[in-house]
Amino acid sequence: MSKTIHFPDRKKRCTWSASAPEFLKYHDEEWGFPVGDDYRLFEKLSLEGFQSGLSWRTILAKRENFRKAFHQFDFNKVAKFTQKDVTRLLKDEGIIRHKGKIEAVINNAKMAQEIVRTHGSLAAYIWSFEPDKKDLATPQTASTSAASIALSKALKKQGWKFVGPTTVYAFMQAMGLINDHAVGCIIRSKVEAKRRSFKKP
Structure with missing residues (x-):
């Protein structure tokens, strides 16, 4: 299967961006662009x-509900959640009502605070795992990498949950630690330009 597809505007994009109507905007404006904001990084790891x-389409459709439920993923606020909040969230039909995943976000919020205390920011820590270009696979041919495995192990060692290598690889793709837009995709060069001008935390 080709990794790019022509859209009505005659521009090539990653094939996956045509698989759901809401994917196009996400693909063109978010996916792969480098992010240095602690709360956005925490949000994406949580989501x-x-x-x-599940499918990303399911999560994307509920993203605004998740943001409201978890205070815009301000981990300083989420870290204060109690069992009462877990009970409240399990009744929230706007999100995924999975007790283990909800509790993982609260747990991980506390872990994020610890990283900020020891490394200055979550972003500085995350970006320290940015892989070298020579270690990258051909775009969209891998589901894990040496860097995602290393970050996953590091987070798990600190007590994070639901941060396996595949989950972390998808996170790294989305947050711009790698540019995994297909060769020939109109957005790939835009992401590369943003990565060049991006000041690592």
């Missing part, structure tokens, strides 16, 4: 955890 066993 990737929720996606485990």
Whole structure:
């Protein structure tokens, strides 16, 4: 299967961006562009955890509900959640009502705070795992990498949950630690330009 497809505007994009109407905007404006904001990085790690066993379309459709439920993924606020909040979230039909995943986000919020205390910011820590270009596979041919395995192990060692190598690889793709847009995709060069001008935390 080709990794790119022509759209009505005659531009080539990653084939997956045509698989659902809401994917096009996400593909063109978010996926792969480098992110240095702690809360956005925490949000994406959390949502990737929720996606485990599900489709990204399901999560994307509920993303605004997740943001509201978890205070815009401000981990300083989420870290204060109690069992009462877990019970509340299990009744929230706007999100994925999975007790283990909900509790993982609260747990991981506390772990994120610890990273900020020891490394200055979550972003600085995450970006320290950015892989070298020579270690990257051909775009969209891998589901894990040496870097995603290393970050996954490091996070798990600190006590994070739902951060397996595949989950972390998808996170790294989305947050711009790698440019995994297909060769020939109109967005690939835009992402590369943003990566060049991006100041690593």
